Amino acid sequence: MLSVEHIQKSFGSVRALRDVSFSIGAGSVFGLLGPNGSGKTTTMRTILNILNPDAGHVTWNGKAIDRVMRRRFGYLPEERGLYGKMAVREQIIYFGRLHGLHEPEAAKRADAWIERLEIGTYALRPAAELSKGNQQKVQIACAALHEPELLILDEPFSGLDPVNADILLAVLLDLKAKGTTLVLSSHQMWQLEQLCTAYCIINNGETRATGTLAELRAAWPTRLVRVGPDSQALRGAAAGLGATIAGSENGDLDLNVPANSDFAAMLRTFVGADSIVKFEVVEPSLHDIYLRAIGAAA
Amino acid sequence: MNDFITVYSGDLMRRIKSRPFIIGLVLGTLAIVALIKLPTMLAPTIVNQGTKILIVADARIAAQARPMLAKTLTVKGVVPAATTINRALLKRFDADSAVSITEVKTGIRVTIFAKNPTSVPSGRVRTALLPLQVQHSTHLTSAQIAAALNANVEVRSLSTKFHSVHQAEAAQGLAMTLVVLLYLLVMVNSQVVMSAVAEEKTSRIAELLVASVDPMVLLAAKVLVGATLSVLQLVVWVGMGIALGSGAGSAGASSAAANPFSLAGLLGNTLSPEVIAAFIVFFILGFLQISTVFAGVASLINRTEDLGSVSGPMIIPMLVGYFIGILAINAPSLPAVIVTSFVPLLSPFVMFARMAVTQVPPWQIGTSIALNVLALWGIAWFAGKLSRVGMMLYGRPPKLGQVWEILRSPS
Numbered sequence: 001m002l003s004v005e006h007i008q009k010s011f012g013s014v015r016a017l018r019d020v021s022f023s024i025g026a027g028s029v030f031g032l033l034g035p036n037g038s039g040k041t042t043t044m045r046t047i048l049n050i051l052n053p054d055a056g057h058v059t060w061n062g063k064a065i066d067r068v069m070r071r072r073f074g075y076l077p078e079e080r081g082l083y084g085k086m087a088v089r090e091q092i093i094y095f096g097r098l099h100g101l102h103e104p105e106a107a108k109r110a111d112a113w114i115e116r117l118e119i120g121t122y123a124l125r126p127a128a129e130l131s132k133g134n135q136q137k138v139q140i141a142c143a144a145l146h147e148p149e150l151l152i153l154d155e156p157f158s159g160l161d162p163v164n165a166d167i168l169l170a171v172l173l174d175l176k177a178k179g180t181t182l183v184l185s186s187h188q189m190w191q192l193e194q195l196c197t198a199y200c201i202i203n204n205g206e207t208r209a210t211g212t213l214a215e216l217r218a219a220w221p222t223r224l225v226r227v228g229p230d231s232q233a234l235r236g237a238a239a240g241l242g243a244t245i246a247g248s249e250n251g252d253l254d255l256n257v258p259a260n261s262d263f264a265a266m267l268r269t270f271v272g273a274d275s276i277v278k279f280e281v282v283e284p285s286l287h288d289i290y291l292r293a294i295g296a297a298a
Numbered sequence: 299m300n301d302f303i304t305v306y307s308g309d310l311m312r313r314i315k316s317r318p319f320i321i322g323l324v325l326g327t328l329a330i331v332a333l334i335k336l337p338t339m340l341a342p343t344i345v346n347q348g349t350k351i352l353i354v355a356d357a358r359i360a361a362q363a364r365p366m367l368a369k370t371l372t373v374k375g376v377v378p379a380a381t382t383i384n385r386a387l388l389k390r391f392d393a394d395s396a397v398s399i400t401e402v403k404t405g406i407r408v409t410i411f412a413k414n415p416t417s418v419p420s421g422r423v424r425t426a427l428l429p430l431q432v433q434h435s436t437h438l439t440s441a442q443i444a445a446a447l448n449a450n451v452e453v454r455s456l457s458t459k460f461h462s463v464h465q466a467e468a469a470q471g472l473a474m475t476l477v478v479l480l481y482l483l484v485m486v487n488s489q490v491v492m493s494a495v496a497e498e499k500t501s502r503i504a505e506l507l508v509a510s511v512d513p514m515v516l517l518a519a520k521v522l523v524g525a526t527l528s529v530l531q532l533v534v535w536v537g538m539g540i541a542l543g544s545g546a547g548s549a550g551a552s553s554a555a556a557n558p559f560s561l562a563g564l565l566g567n568t569l570s571p572e573v574i575a576a577f578i579v580f581f582i583l584g585f586l587q588i589s590t591v592f593a594g595v596a597s598l599i600n601r602t603e604d605l606g607s608v609s610g611p612m613i614i615p616m617l618v619g620y621f622i623g624i625l626a627i628n629a630p631s632l633p634a635v636i637v638t639s640f641v642p643l644l645s646p647f648v649m650f651a652r653m654a655v656t657q658v659p660p661w662q663i664g665t666s667i668a669l670n671v672l673a674l675w676g677i678a679w680f681a682g683k684l685s686r687v688g689m690m691l692y693g694r695p696p697k698l699g700q701v702w703e704i705l706r707s708p709s
Contacts, residue, residue, distance in 0.1 A: 075509035081502030
């Protein structure tokens, strides 16, 4: 299990991390969310021991992360980099060796990854000759060749076309199935929702919300109730229940109600007030929770 | 240790196979060959430039002057004093200049009419005609003059390092060559290390590397790859020099001594094991110190275009060391030279220069090496701190205040 406890980090007068805490169960996929400059990358670098925190600590399975342990982790930074003049296969093998693999094993795995990522045509060509998307695939192979226990991916989907994004998604699901713990950040919420089992939303270097989507939703104070068709009678009944009108769309009425409302009683009230054909309790999306957590929306 | 070996071997192979290294090795080797062979080939041309002369004088003076001048110059002919001197006359005798000699009250007057005044061997003419001048001013006989002019001067060496003036002069020439070589090797290869670090940072591969390898290990591997390649270059270049030098030695040991331009002669005759050892030790110390500083600073920059501006100020200590090293060759006992031969960053040049031309007490050599090793440790700490944080620092280049904060920070 990865445990991040109250880490703080400053660069001169800039406080990059004020107080970030979360924990991740082994084998889970964890989404680290936050706007640009919120401290996601600094958090990732701190987990990898690239940066030492000024306060707080990070442990993996109860132990502080050291140099030896770090070799069992993998990392795909947001800003990608490869040796431009080095051949793709050679490059993947080199990074495998840096993570403790012996040359023959690294070569065997490199060939498997090259095939899996459909970059066989470029295996012997210098990395600089590849498109950005294909370079990104090479970087993913470099990060995951040694089958890391923990793989941290900073914006792994950025720059990938839909086909390559699907290939990456499949690769990540495979890794998850093999037991690799994944930590990833992305601005594409729908991709995260497909993959992640838990999340941490940070802003201004602080944890704003953390937990599974169900836990995050449970902590959401209101629910949206969509009832229709919209009518004065329905609006009157809603006012009587203390609901606030959020809007009206496609002939339906959207209402904000407290999360702990008695929805069955509410349905009975609306049925009694008018003839309705729709009653739907809409759970907040990850996007809604994210916006609210970072203070961009109430 | 495994990390270090992986990074070191990977980087070494990448650099050995790189075009700049291969080109540098080949061009450097060609330059060494040229440095050794060309002077030997060009020396006769340079030494004999402008030496073909035509004597313009009365028959009596011409008869006296001709054998004197013929000792060091090529006399192409003799014409009477009344002859008009012009380019056509020189062309007709295939001469570079006309030496007009006339008798005057105080001796002789010599006027040289040259096609190219910059290559007139006036010194040789003056020396050659000195007996004639004395003869005409004193009216002594030739034999008396020859005896009077032949002062018997002998130099006996009290130095334990050199047994003759020739050997000491050759050592000075060699020291000069080696100090220049030392400076070039340290400067060029330190900048190569700097570029390699900057390239990894600007290409953003550094973040991937430091996620698995300690930045200090990366830095050390990079610097030691630079040192290995420099030693490899050195071995090839000096080996080529010695091979050509010894070849020239058997072909003409005497010609090497007579030829002031012969590097082959210098290398073949005066490159002692002690000088070789001192060169290698101080080259490694100088290279490690300077390239480590360069590598640390390179980790702070964000664009390879900034390399020049940050390396400029760092070259100053090297230049100071180089110039004091050159000074040390001629004045190895100057207090300033002795003091700076203990100052890290400068001493690799200065102490080596002293050792090449004089007998340096062993305690001074030991102290200098110890201080350099100690300084290297401090420089590695400094560069490691810069590198650990600098590698992850993007955006605007850090100001001095920020660099100070980096050095004070725990990581």
